[in-house]
Amino acid sequence: xxxxxxxxxxxxxxxxxxxxxxxxxxxxxxxxxxxxxxxxxxxxxxxxxxxxxxxxxxxxxxxxxxxxxxxxxxxxxxxxxxxxxxxxxxxxxxxxxxxxxxxxxxxxxxxxxxxxxxxxxxxxxxxxxxxxxxxxxxxxxxxxxxxxxxxxxxxxxxxxxxxxxxxxxxxxxxxxxxxxxxxxxxxxxxxxxxxxxxxxxx
Amino acid sequence: xxxxxxxxxxxxxxxxxxxxxxxxxxxxxxxxxxxxxxxxxxxxxxxxxxxxxxxxxxxxxxxxxxxxxxxxxxxxxxxxxxxxxxxxxxxxxxxxxxxxxxxxxxxxxxxxxxxxxxxxxxxxxxxxx
Numbered sequence: 001x002x003x004x005x006x007x008x009x010x011x012x013x014x015x016x017x018x019x020x021x022x023x024x025x026x027x028x029x030x031x032x033x034x035x036x037x038x039x040x041x042x043x044x045x046x047x048x049x050x051x052x053x054x055x056x057x058x059x060x061x062x063x064x065x066x067x068x069x070x071x072x073x074x075x076x077x078x079x080x081x082x083x084x085x086x087x088x089x090x091x092x093x094x095x096x097x098x099x100x101x102x103x104x105x106x107x108x109x110x111x112x113x114x115x116x117x118x119x120x121x122x123x124x125x126x127x128x129x130x131x132x133x134x135x136x137x138x139x140x141x142x143x144x145x146x147x148x149x150x151x152x153x154x155x156x157x158x159x160x161x162x163x164x165x166x167x168x169x170x171x172x173x174x175x176x177x178x179x180x181x182x183x184x185x186x187x188x189x190x191x192x193x194x195x196x197x198x199x200x201x202x
Numbered sequence: 203x204x205x206x207x208x209x210x211x212x213x214x215x216x217x218x219x220x221x222x223x224x225x226x227x228x229x230x231x232x233x234x235x236x237x238x239x240x241x242x243x244x245x246x247x248x249x250x251x252x253x254x255x256x257x258x259x260x261x262x263x264x265x266x267x268x269x270x271x272x273x274x275x276x277x278x279x280x281x282x283x284x285x286x287x288x289x290x291x292x293x294x295x296x297x298x299x300x301x302x303x304x305x306x307x308x309x310x311x312x313x314x315x316x317x318x319x320x321x322x323x324x325x326x327x328x329x330x331x
Contacts, residue, residue, distance in 0.1 A: 022240065022241060022244045025237070025240050026233065026237050029233055029236050029237060029240075030233060033228045033232055033233060033236070034225070034226075034227065034228060037226055037228045037232070038223075038225060038226050041226050042223070047226065050226070051228060051229060051232055054228070054232075055232070055235065055236045055239065058236050058240070059236075059239055059240065059243065062240050062243060062244075063243070122219045122222075125216065125219045125220065126219065126220065126223070129220065140220070144217075144220040144221050144223065147221065148217065148221060172213055172216055175216055176213075176216065
């Protein structure tokens, strides 16, 4: 869906909801359920919990819809609100994760052609993100969620871009230290292209 | 990739893994469950706003009483400081002022009790109790 069309639809639905038409909120949920569930998933890596947290974010959005001042786009407001909800939820009940030092390092280069081993090694790196200290974890999560867009990640977190860049660099440094052989393992794959960007998150 | 990020080859490996996350599709009941919660929320009566107008006299009274208490405490403190002599033992002054704190303790107990009774009565009238 083109971003402009989504923005227009969001605006129309918000106006209808504010006019008292509860059913109009369904359009918002329909359009944003995927991004919000995926964002929540990256925060906790637990599917059931991700859906619960995304639902809570929608409910907060419903309650606070009148508070959207339309200075930023609806998606920016929604993502910022969702990030707040996820952060609070995870402070109350932290995601089950292990310390960064205890995250298993991926298997050696000998198994690089083994699809299962590769998947496991990638999962280990993704889980290691959850083991990062909170101040580095969130920039890493949101940077990759926003398809490596620092500006979008900083808007979601409500932090200056410079701060996000610094924290992101530190987060990646910690990951590199934890997985020193990552580059050798993934080198054959680096020649291939990165996955295409998701339109909905632009 | 933004040009100002200056990625290293190690970063490229991390980027490759973390950017290639598979997309999760919300479960089929997610939309319906969310809308059900929204409808529940919408059908709930709005929270009763705090009756500021009705509470205003009480607040003013409480502020006045507290202010008066503070003023009296400062005045009593100043006068006792004036009476206190650091040269001579002041046993008599101590004896005279021994019962003064008891009055304040009694007042400190009575005020919350009255406040509690008042709030119970208010809540009872509103049908909350």
